[in-house]
Amino acid sequence: MSDPGLELTGKVAVVTGSGRGLGLAYATALARAGASVVVNDLDADVAESAAKSLRESGGSAVAEAVAVGTAEAAERLVGRAVAEFGRLDVMVTNAGILRDRVLWKMTDDDFDAVVTTHLRGTFTCARAAAVRLREQGEGGSLVLVGSPAGQRGNFGQTNYAAVKAGIAAMTRTWSMELSRAGITVNAIVPVAATAMTETIPAFAPYVEAMHRGEPLPDFLRKGEGFGTPEDCAALVPFLASEAARDITGQCIGIGGDKLALWSHPQETSVAYADGGWTPRTIAAAWHTSVGREPESVGIPAPRVP
Numbered sequence: 001m002s003d004p005g006l007e008l009t010g011k012v013a014v015v016t017g018s019g020r021g022l023g024l025a026y027a028t029a030l031a032r033a034g035a036s037v038v039v040n041d042l043d044a045d046v047a048e049s050a051a052k053s054l055r056e057s058g059g060s061a062v063a064e065a066v067a068v069g070t071a072e073a074a075e076r077l078v079g080r081a082v083a084e085f086g087r088l089d090v091m092v093t094n095a096g097i098l099r100d101r102v103l104w105k106m107t108d109d110d111f112d113a114v115v116t117t118h119l120r121g122t123f124t125c126a127r128a129a130a131v132r133l134r135e136q137g138e139g140g141s142l143v144l145v146g147s148p149a150g151q152r153g154n155f156g157q158t159n160y161a162a163v164k165a166g167i168a169a170m171t172r173t174w175s176m177e178l179s180r181a182g183i184t185v186n187a188i189v190p191v192a193a194t195a196m197t198e199t200i201p202a203f204a205p206y207v208e209a210m211h212r213g214e215p216l217p218d219f220l221r222k223g224e225g226f227g228t229p230e231d232c233a234a235l236v237p238f239l240a241s242e243a244a245r246d247i248t249g250q251c252i253g254i255g256g257d258k259l260a261l262w263s264h265p266q267e268t269s270v271a272y273a274d275g276g277w278t279p280r281t282i283a284a285a286w287h288t289s290v291g292r293e294p295e296s297v298g299i300p301a302p303r304v305p
Helices: 021-032 044-056 071-085 108-136 148-152 158-177 204-211 218-223 229-233 235-240 279-288
Strands: 012-015 036-041 060-065 090-093 140-145 183-190 251-255 258-261
Touching: 012 021, 012 071, 021 036, 021 044, 021 060, 021 090, 021 229, 021 235, 036 044, 036 071, 044 060, 060 071, 071 108, 090 108, 108 140, 108 158, 108 183, 140 158, 140 235, 148 158, 148 183, 158 183, 183 229, 183 235, 229 235, 229 251, 235 251
Parallel strands: 012 036, 012 090, 036 060, 090 140, 140 183, 183 251
Antiparallel strands: 251 258
8 A cells, every 4th residue: 555544564453253255355455454464263274274365465464263252262362463463453353153033933042152253252352452452552443343234123133133233332332431542443334245145135146147257236336335345345454544543433334336334323303291201192292203204124125226
Protein backbone atom coordinates (compact mmCIF):
# COMPACT_ATOMS: atom_id res chain seq x y z
CA MET A 1 0.00 0.00 0.00
CA SER A 2 1.25 3.48 -0.81
CA ASP A 3 -0.71 5.34 1.90
CA PRO A 4 1.30 5.19 5.13
CA GLY A 5 -1.92 5.53 7.13
CA LEU A 6 -2.98 2.14 5.81
CA GLU A 7 0.32 0.34 6.28
CA LEU A 8 0.39 -2.45 8.85
CA THR A 9 4.08 -3.26 8.67
CA GLY A 10 5.30 -4.20 12.14
CA LYS A 11 1.77 -4.96 13.34
CA VAL A 12 0.69 -8.41 14.53
CA ALA A 13 -2.79 -9.86 14.11
CA VAL A 14 -4.65 -12.96 15.26
CA VAL A 15 -7.54 -14.10 13.05
CA THR A 16 -9.68 -16.86 14.50
CA GLY A 17 -11.28 -19.33 12.13
CA SER A 18 -8.99 -18.25 9.32
CA GLY A 19 -8.15 -21.56 7.68
CA ARG A 20 -10.60 -20.97 4.85
CA GLY A 21 -13.46 -18.80 3.65
CA LEU A 22 -13.95 -15.31 5.04
CA GLY A 23 -11.35 -15.82 7.76
CA LEU A 24 -8.66 -16.69 5.26
CA ALA A 25 -9.62 -13.66 3.18
CA TYR A 26 -9.21 -11.43 6.25
CA ALA A 27 -5.85 -12.98 7.13
CA THR A 28 -4.65 -12.60 3.54
CA ALA A 29 -5.67 -8.93 3.42
CA LEU A 30 -3.87 -8.24 6.70
CA ALA A 31 -0.72 -9.98 5.48
CA ARG A 32 -0.78 -8.03 2.22
CA ALA A 33 -0.98 -4.82 4.23
CA GLY A 34 2.21 -5.85 6.03
CA ALA A 35 0.93 -7.44 9.24
CA SER A 36 2.27 -10.68 10.67
CA VAL A 37 -0.62 -13.07 11.18
CA VAL A 38 -1.47 -15.95 13.50
CA VAL A 39 -3.79 -18.17 11.47
CA ASN A 40 -6.23 -20.23 13.51
CA ASP A 41 -8.38 -23.22 12.67
CA LEU A 42 -9.67 -26.27 14.50
CA ASP A 43 -8.01 -28.46 11.86
CA ALA A 44 -4.22 -28.29 12.17
CA ASP A 45 -3.63 -29.23 8.52
CA VAL A 46 -6.04 -26.54 7.30
CA ALA A 47 -4.44 -23.92 9.54
CA GLU A 48 -0.92 -24.78 8.41
CA SER A 49 -1.94 -24.83 4.76
CA ALA A 50 -3.44 -21.36 5.09
CA ALA A 51 -0.37 -19.99 6.90
CA LYS A 52 1.85 -21.54 4.24
CA SER A 53 -0.13 -19.83 1.49
CA LEU A 54 0.41 -16.46 3.20
CA ARG A 55 4.15 -17.08 3.53
CA GLU A 56 4.44 -18.18 -0.11
CA SER A 57 2.81 -14.88 -1.09
CA GLY A 58 5.45 -12.95 0.80
CA GLY A 59 3.64 -12.59 4.10
CA SER A 60 4.60 -13.56 7.62
CA ALA A 61 2.32 -16.12 9.23
CA VAL A 62 2.18 -19.02 11.66
CA ALA A 63 -0.59 -21.50 12.40
CA GLU A 64 -2.20 -22.24 15.75
CA ALA A 65 -4.76 -25.05 15.77
CA VAL A 66 -7.24 -24.75 18.62
CA ALA A 67 -11.01 -24.57 19.03
CA VAL A 68 -11.95 -21.11 20.26
CA GLY A 69 -14.31 -20.70 23.18
CA THR A 70 -12.26 -21.31 26.29
CA ALA A 71 -10.01 -18.85 28.08
CA GLU A 72 -7.15 -21.30 27.57
CA ALA A 73 -7.61 -21.23 23.78
CA ALA A 74 -7.65 -17.44 23.76
CA GLU A 75 -4.48 -17.28 25.83
CA ARG A 76 -2.80 -19.71 23.46
CA LEU A 77 -3.59 -17.52 20.47
CA VAL A 78 -2.40 -14.31 22.09
CA GLY A 79 0.62 -16.10 23.53
CA ARG A 80 1.56 -17.47 20.12
CA ALA A 81 1.44 -13.98 18.60
CA VAL A 82 3.71 -12.62 21.32
CA ALA A 83 6.08 -15.60 21.23
CA GLU A 84 6.48 -15.52 17.45
CA PHE A 85 6.29 -11.81 16.69
CA GLY A 86 6.85 -10.03 20.00
CA ARG A 87 3.52 -8.26 20.32
CA LEU A 88 -0.17 -8.10 19.43
CA ASP A 89 -2.02 -5.27 17.68
CA VAL A 90 -5.16 -6.73 16.13
CA MET A 91 -7.63 -9.43 17.14
CA VAL A 92 -10.18 -10.56 14.55
CA THR A 93 -12.84 -12.85 16.06
CA ASN A 94 -14.13 -14.69 13.02
CA ALA A 95 -14.47 -18.33 14.12
CA GLY A 96 -18.00 -19.67 13.88
CA ILE A 97 -20.27 -22.63 13.30
CA LEU A 98 -23.93 -23.15 12.37
CA ARG A 99 -26.52 -25.41 13.96
CA ASP A 100 -29.67 -24.18 12.21
CA ARG A 101 -33.07 -25.44 13.40
CA VAL A 102 -36.44 -23.88 14.18
CA LEU A 103 -37.07 -23.18 17.85
CA TRP A 104 -39.12 -26.29 18.65
CA LYS A 105 -36.49 -28.58 17.11
CA MET A 106 -33.36 -26.87 18.42
CA THR A 107 -31.58 -28.91 21.09
CA ASP A 108 -29.60 -27.64 24.04
CA ASP A 109 -26.45 -28.89 22.32
CA ASP A 110 -27.33 -26.99 19.12
CA PHE A 111 -27.75 -23.81 21.13
CA ASP A 112 -24.74 -24.24 23.39
CA ALA A 113 -22.31 -25.13 20.59
CA VAL A 114 -23.05 -21.92 18.69
CA VAL A 115 -22.95 -19.81 21.85
CA THR A 116 -19.60 -21.33 22.86
CA THR A 117 -17.89 -20.75 19.53
CA HIS A 118 -19.33 -17.38 18.56
CA LEU A 119 -20.24 -15.53 21.73
CA ARG A 120 -17.92 -17.04 24.34
CA GLY A 121 -15.16 -17.34 21.73
CA THR A 122 -15.47 -13.66 20.89
CA PHE A 123 -15.54 -12.74 24.57
CA THR A 124 -12.53 -14.83 25.61
CA CYS A 125 -10.39 -13.83 22.64
CA ALA A 126 -11.28 -10.16 22.96
CA ARG A 127 -10.58 -10.25 26.70
CA ALA A 128 -7.17 -11.88 26.24
CA ALA A 129 -6.33 -9.38 23.51
CA ALA A 130 -7.51 -6.42 25.59
CA VAL A 131 -5.32 -7.47 28.51
CA ARG A 132 -2.26 -7.69 26.26
CA LEU A 133 -3.01 -4.45 24.39
CA ARG A 134 -3.49 -2.52 27.62
CA GLU A 135 -0.19 -3.91 28.93
CA GLN A 136 1.59 -2.77 25.78
CA GLY A 137 0.04 0.70 26.14
CA GLU A 138 0.07 1.48 22.43
CA GLY A 139 -3.58 0.98 21.50
CA GLY A 140 -4.81 -1.59 19.03
CA SER A 141 -7.89 -2.93 17.30
CA LEU A 142 -10.57 -5.50 18.00
CA VAL A 143 -12.48 -6.45 14.87
CA LEU A 144 -15.49 -8.59 15.74
CA VAL A 145 -17.54 -10.41 13.13
CA GLY A 146 -21.31 -9.95 13.11
CA SER A 147 -24.05 -10.90 10.67
CA PRO A 148 -27.26 -9.50 9.19
CA ALA A 149 -28.99 -12.23 11.22
CA GLY A 150 -27.82 -10.52 14.38
CA GLN A 151 -29.16 -7.19 13.19
CA ARG A 152 -32.58 -8.38 12.02
CA GLY A 153 -33.10 -12.02 13.05
CA ASN A 154 -33.36 -14.95 10.63
CA PHE A 155 -35.73 -17.91 10.40
CA GLY A 156 -34.22 -21.09 11.83
CA GLN A 157 -31.28 -19.29 13.46
CA THR A 158 -32.26 -18.68 17.08
CA ASN A 159 -28.75 -19.47 18.29
CA TYR A 160 -26.83 -17.74 15.50
CA ALA A 161 -28.97 -14.57 15.47
CA ALA A 162 -28.72 -14.33 19.26
CA VAL A 163 -24.92 -14.57 19.38
CA LYS A 164 -24.46 -12.13 16.51
CA ALA A 165 -26.78 -9.64 18.23
CA GLY A 166 -24.70 -10.17 21.37
CA ILE A 167 -21.53 -9.44 19.44
CA ALA A 168 -23.01 -6.13 18.25
CA ALA A 169 -23.83 -5.26 21.86
CA MET A 170 -20.34 -6.21 23.02
CA THR A 171 -18.88 -4.03 20.27
CA ARG A 172 -20.67 -0.97 21.61
CA THR A 173 -19.85 -1.80 25.24
CA TRP A 174 -16.17 -2.53 24.69
CA SER A 175 -15.69 0.56 22.53
CA MET A 176 -16.56 2.60 25.62
CA GLU A 177 -14.53 0.52 28.06
CA LEU A 178 -11.36 0.46 25.93
CA SER A 179 -11.39 3.98 24.49
CA ARG A 180 -9.02 5.41 27.09
CA ALA A 181 -6.48 2.73 26.16
CA GLY A 182 -6.64 3.76 22.50
CA ILE A 183 -8.18 0.43 21.49
CA THR A 184 -10.86 0.61 18.82
CA VAL A 185 -13.65 -1.98 18.72
CA ASN A 186 -15.81 -2.45 15.65
CA ALA A 187 -17.99 -5.19 14.19
CA ILE A 188 -18.03 -6.05 10.52
CA VAL A 189 -21.20 -7.46 8.97
CA PRO A 190 -20.04 -9.40 5.90
CA VAL A 191 -22.20 -10.90 3.16
CA ALA A 192 -20.41 -13.28 0.81
CA ALA A 193 -20.63 -16.54 -1.09
CA THR A 194 -19.39 -19.07 1.44
CA ALA A 195 -20.36 -22.58 2.45
CA MET A 196 -22.91 -20.93 4.76
CA THR A 197 -24.67 -18.87 2.06
CA GLU A 198 -24.07 -20.34 -1.37
CA THR A 199 -26.84 -22.92 -1.00
CA ILE A 200 -29.53 -20.23 -0.56
CA PRO A 201 -31.88 -21.06 -3.49
CA ALA A 202 -32.01 -17.51 -4.83
CA PHE A 203 -28.21 -17.29 -4.87
CA ALA A 204 -27.29 -20.85 -5.86
CA PRO A 205 -27.35 -20.57 -9.69
CA TYR A 206 -25.35 -17.35 -9.62
CA VAL A 207 -22.79 -18.78 -7.19
CA GLU A 208 -22.42 -21.84 -9.43
CA ALA A 209 -21.80 -19.52 -12.39
CA MET A 210 -19.27 -17.58 -10.31
CA HIS A 211 -17.38 -20.79 -9.63
CA ARG A 212 -17.24 -21.30 -13.40
CA GLY A 213 -15.55 -17.91 -13.75
CA GLU A 214 -18.58 -15.80 -14.59
CA PRO A 215 -19.03 -12.46 -12.75
CA LEU A 216 -21.88 -11.97 -10.33
CA PRO A 217 -24.60 -9.65 -11.71
CA ASP A 218 -25.01 -6.10 -10.41
CA PHE A 219 -28.31 -6.88 -8.69
CA LEU A 220 -26.32 -9.14 -6.35
CA ARG A 221 -23.08 -7.17 -6.04
CA LYS A 222 -24.79 -3.80 -5.59
CA GLY A 223 -28.42 -4.46 -4.74
CA GLU A 224 -27.79 -7.27 -2.25
CA GLY A 225 -24.19 -6.43 -1.37
CA PHE A 226 -23.31 -10.06 -2.11
CA GLY A 227 -19.96 -11.13 -3.53
CA THR A 228 -16.87 -13.16 -2.74
CA PRO A 229 -15.06 -13.44 0.61
CA GLU A 230 -12.30 -11.31 -0.90
CA ASP A 231 -14.82 -8.51 -1.46
CA CYS A 232 -15.29 -8.30 2.32
CA ALA A 233 -11.63 -8.45 3.24
CA ALA A 234 -10.52 -4.83 2.73
CA LEU A 235 -12.55 -3.61 5.69
CA VAL A 236 -10.41 -5.55 8.19
CA PRO A 237 -6.98 -4.00 7.44
CA PHE A 238 -8.66 -0.61 7.14
CA LEU A 239 -10.13 -0.88 10.64
CA ALA A 240 -6.74 -2.08 11.93
CA SER A 241 -4.93 0.90 10.42
CA GLU A 242 -4.10 4.38 11.65
CA ALA A 243 -6.60 5.72 9.11
CA ALA A 244 -9.39 4.28 11.31
CA ARG A 245 -8.14 5.49 14.71
CA ASP A 246 -11.29 7.60 15.18
CA ILE A 247 -13.73 4.81 14.25
CA THR A 248 -15.04 2.72 17.12
CA GLY A 249 -18.27 1.19 18.37
CA GLN A 250 -19.64 0.73 14.85
CA CYS A 251 -21.29 -2.15 12.98
CA ILE A 252 -20.16 -1.89 9.37
CA GLY A 253 -21.56 -3.95 6.53
CA ILE A 254 -19.59 -5.00 3.47
CA GLY A 255 -20.16 -7.34 0.56
CA GLY A 256 -19.93 -7.27 -3.21
CA ASP A 257 -19.69 -3.60 -4.22
CA LYS A 258 -21.53 -2.35 -1.13
CA LEU A 259 -20.24 -0.70 2.05
CA ALA A 260 -22.81 0.26 4.69
CA LEU A 261 -23.17 1.51 8.24
CA TRP A 262 -25.76 -0.33 10.34
CA SER A 263 -27.88 1.72 12.74
CA HIS A 264 -27.91 1.07 16.46
CA PRO A 265 -31.22 0.30 18.19
CA GLN A 266 -33.03 3.45 19.27
CA GLU A 267 -36.52 4.62 20.04
CA THR A 268 -38.45 5.34 16.84
CA SER A 269 -41.69 6.63 18.34
CA VAL A 270 -42.96 7.51 21.80
CA ALA A 271 -46.21 8.34 23.56
CA TYR A 272 -46.99 9.64 27.03
CA ALA A 273 -49.83 9.19 29.50
CA ASP A 274 -50.18 11.41 32.54
CA GLY A 275 -49.83 9.25 35.62
CA GLY A 276 -48.60 6.23 33.67
CA TRP A 277 -50.08 3.49 31.51
CA THR A 278 -52.65 0.76 32.01
CA PRO A 279 -53.35 -2.20 29.70
CA ARG A 280 -56.54 -0.44 28.55
CA THR A 281 -54.85 2.86 27.67
CA ILE A 282 -51.98 1.05 25.89
CA ALA A 283 -54.54 -0.89 23.82
CA ALA A 284 -56.40 2.31 22.97
CA ALA A 285 -53.26 4.19 21.97
CA TRP A 286 -51.14 1.51 20.34
CA HIS A 287 -52.33 1.58 16.71
CA THR A 288 -52.53 5.36 16.54
CA SER A 289 -49.24 6.17 18.28
CA VAL A 290 -46.15 4.06 18.95
CA GLY A 291 -47.46 0.99 17.09
CA ARG A 292 -48.64 2.81 14.00
CA GLU A 293 -45.57 1.74 11.98
CA PRO A 294 -44.13 -1.43 13.58
CA GLU A 295 -40.57 -2.44 12.84
CA SER A 296 -39.95 -5.19 10.28
CA VAL A 297 -38.06 -8.37 11.13
CA GLY A 298 -35.90 -10.82 9.21
CA ILE A 299 -33.43 -10.50 6.38
CA PRO A 300 -35.29 -9.28 3.27
CA ALA A 301 -35.54 -11.88 0.52
CA PRO A 302 -33.20 -11.26 -2.42
CA ARG A 303 -34.79 -9.24 -5.20
CA VAL A 304 -34.07 -11.48 -8.16
CA PRO A 305 -34.77 -9.83 -11.55
